[in-house]
Amino acid sequence: MKKVLALFTTLALTASVFAVEIGKPAPDFTGTDINGKTVKLSDYKGKIVVIESYNSDCPFCHNHYATGAMQELQRALAANNVVWLIVDSVNTKNFSYRTPEQARAELTAEKMDVTTWIDDHSGDIGHLYDMKTTPHMFVIAADGTLVYAGAIDDRPSPSGDPRTAKNYVRAAVDELLAGKPVTVAQTKPYGCGVHYAN
Amino acid sequence: MRQLFIALTMFVYFAASIAQAAHTQVQLLLSADTAKPGDTIWAGVDLKMDAGWHIYWKNPGDSGIATTIKWDLPPGVTAGEIQWPLPEKLPPAEVTTYGYENEAVLLVPLTLATNLPLGPLVLKADVAWLECQEQCVPGKANVEATLNVGGENRISADATTLEAWKSKVPQTNAHYQFEAWWEMAANDSTRAFVMSNLASAATKNIKLDSVDFFPDASDQFEIQAPTEIISTYSGNISLRKSVKKFSGDWPRELSGVIVIEDGKLKFGCSINFLVADKAPTGGTTASIETLSPTLPPQPLWQMLLYAFIGGLILNLMPCVLPVIALKILGFVSEANSEPRRVRKLGLIYALGVLLSFLALAAIVIGVKTAGHHAGWGMQFGSPVFIVCLTTLVTLVALNLFGVFEVTLGGRALDTAGALASKHGAAGAYFNGVLATILATPCTAPFLGAALGFAFAQSAPVIILVFLTVGLGLASPYILLSWNPAWLKFLPKPGAWMEKFKIAMGFPMLATVVWLFNIAASSYGKNVLWLGFFLVVVALAAWIFGEFFQRGRKHKTAAAIVTLILLAGGYAFALEKELNWRTAMLPDTSATGSLKESADGIDWQRWRPEAVAAARAAGKPVLVDFTADWCLTCQVNKKTSIEISSVREKLKSMKAVALLGDYTHFPDAITAELNHYNRAGVPLVLVYPKNADAQPIVLPEVLTPGIVLSALDRAAK
Secondary structure, three states: OHHHHHHHHHHHHHHHHOOOOOOOEOOOOEEEEOOOOEEEHHHHOOOOEEEEEOOOOOHHHHHHHHOOHHHHHHHHHHOOOOEEEEEEOOOOOOOOOOOHHHHHHHHHHOOOOOOEEEEOOOOHHHHHOOOOEEOEEEEEOOOOEEEEEEOOEOOOOOOOOHHHOOEHHHHHHHHHHOOOOOOOOEOOOOEEEOOOOO | OHHHHHHHHHHHHHHHHOEEOOOEEEEEEEOEEEEOOOOEEEEEEEEEEOOOOEEEEEEEEOOEOOOEEEEEOOOOEEEOOOEOOOOEEEOOHHHOEEEEEOEEEEEEEEEEOOOOOOEEEEEEEEEEEEEEOOOEEEEEEEEEEEEEEOOOOEEOOOHHHHHHHHOOOOEOOOOOOEEEEEOOOOOOOEEEEEEEEOHHHOOOOOEOOEEEEEEOOOOOEEEOOOOEEEEEEOOEEEEEEEEEEOOOOOOOEEEEEEEEEEOOEEEEEEEEEEEEOOOOOOOOOOOOOOOOOOOOOOOHHHHHHHHHHHHHHHOOOOOOHHHHHHHHHHHHHHOOOOHHHHHHHHHHHHHHHHHHHHHHHHHHHHHHHOOOOOOOOHHHHOHHHHHHHHHHHHHHHHHHHOOOOOOOHHHHHOOOOHHHHHHHHHHHHHHHHHHHHHHOOOOOOOHHHHHHHHHOOOHHHHHHHHHHHHHHHHHHHHHHHHOHHHHHHOOOOOOHHHHHHHHHHHHHHHHHHHHHHHHHHHHHHHHHHHHHHHHHHHHHHHHHHHHHHOOOOOHHHHHHHHHHHHHHHHHHHHHHHHOOOOOOOOOOOOOOEOOOOOOOOOEEEOOHHHHHHHHHOOOOEEEEEEOOOOHHHHHHHHHHHOOHHHHHHHHHOOOEEEEEEOOOOOHHHHHHHHHOOOOOOOEEEEEOOOOOOOOEEOOOOOOHHHHHHHHHHHHO
8 A cells, every 4th residue: 555655656746747848839638618619729729828727716716807807818818819718627516616508607797708618627638737726827829839837927816906916927928929938937826726526 | 771882892892803704713812911011922813714624824835825914013012923833734636735624823923012111902913814615715804802011921811722832833853954955957847856854863763654844835936745755764754855946946945844743743843954966975866774874985096996906806706716717727728828929818818807897887887877776796686697697607618528619718728820829819808708797796805895986986987996896807817927937837738638627617517506596586496497498508519519510421410400409499498488588576575584494593574664673672683685696695694694603692682684685686775785885795784782873884705703793792
């Protein structure tokens, strides 16, 4: 048993080594969105892609939407042809799980301006990207390289106005659009833990 | 009316002091009701969570957020840093956090200015936290408490509660001081390090139930939650952790809490340590097995001297002796040749030795570069190598018996001229190679120290030390060939040499038996098929010698029969029956006595835990690292360890005897050997009864006196 445990921790240690790496190609994934359509990351090759790990009941996510700051950012980026994918990895038994129908209603009610919302209740995409928190953000360049992973901004708080903070996603996309290298490529994500299926 | 007013006031007061979010109640506790100006009292923010809910430590981990306290204090009162009680590591594994369930009291020292006016003071704080269960809810509360500033100290009813929580706050502890080093170069954004407590800081070496490290938070990097436990001995806690870097340089200094669990006891010690670029003793992993001394570095010249002397002595070690027979023969047969030729053959022999040592050095460097442990004689752990060598030495014996001829020096006995010179040169070279191959399972006095030193060094030093050993091994023959005058002391060549040659075949056969015995440890009873194969090879050699080399007719048929025998013997005996390339290694995890005879020493299998357990019980320990292929070890055992005086001594001092079997080259033992700056077996250690004392390292070649006196010292 001890050996198994030791092996397990070793695997856990090595697994983290093989997680997504800044500067390397972002791993492709296939998921189903809340409209039942199949979504592949590689479908968006040639465009900048933002991935947001999302849970509407998490007070950190909630604050970004309740203040309207997140939607503002989504609109600004959409105007520049940036793809925004919501990944919801909450398991089906959790209080915060949204059925596709509930999710569609929430998308409209919150006025979210995103390309699509992927129902990842299996946690496959979440684990592939080692998503820890909601919100945990990723920015992928047009050539498919992962250029940013981490927090949405430098203000880890479930209240107040996020517009006063330095938004790392906006900064990374702006730099990509300007053809400059991304200055802050990695930060520690903050928020609620992702409620993965066991 | 008045009563209603009091009730109302009380209600308001109550509501203010105990705020309730959804699932967490907060109140402010003070250690004193009354305190004097200039005093420091303790405030405690007491958070009580509903069952299943938790709040977060100062480093929340993968998610969550640390609880904050914002003080609103009257002038003259200053709050210190929050003292955090030891948190729990909370699941799930993919999002591990550090936090508190049920209840936590966050402690803060409040200092009162010396000029503080007397009278009541209201102390207020805004507490904010994130409480999580299935989902997370932010909580906020304003709490307050009243402190009376007066001319005396009066502790409050909550003082004992606060004391109890204070004892849960990790403090620094002289017994838990750590050093750490990166395990690999920085290429990705994740990098592992090993942290190990300084041996000198430990008092007792007992096995703890569990150890973990809870790191402090940083914006620039994150020490990831999984902990690989290398050792939980209190004297040598070793953990492997992984760091994910977000920005900036790799951290050089880390801090956090080491969490010790032993029985019902669980506590944390606050630690702070530097992370070095390399492991401290030159080893690649922490030497986890026992508390042991780090030997001081030795100067290179001294090690080269040891290497030379060791190589010289190797000539007399049991492994190399059979080859000496060949060499003597070679020299005698050349004694009457012209000096230049003798000199040349001496040099060619030396060249054979040196090139073989160069090849060994290259293998060692290659193995080390690949990240494995390398050791002297490690090829003897490979059954395939043993089978090849057994076959080769069998052929050498058969050749000496005259069954067939090869281009060994012996062939030159009755032929002269150009042919002999060619054969003589090839023979001398082959002798050098064979001497080196056979020398590797032996370490000699001095050699152990030199090789142990070399194995931990850079490639050029490894090559230098290996070549020096080779030079030592070859030096007697170089000298002899340089001063052919000394060859006069050797007998004149003649018919006796044919007989001597045949006689020298028998030490070779003895070598075959020894190798066969090593092969048996890999193949078990199936080793029979190796014996069968050797017989077929011998038959083939005879047919080749008798009918191909010496025969006049049917030469082609003889050659074909020879080839069929060799191929058939190989396919049937080695491939089909022995399955020689996939030997099963013996199960070394079994425990129990390894006693060799009824009244023999009660050997137990060596494991690091066994050493620590015996030491913890206050018993002296004898450790013998040995291998089936290590002749020096076998000789030591027969002459100086498995003898009646040592057996009785061990019994009378209630010592534990541990046997480390290095036959198949297990990594754990390689690491232990490296730790004592040795590259191979034998290594015999005697751990004194006093668990704090360092083990006594015995020399490579033992006498009963050496072993007994070491045991005497250990018993004190």
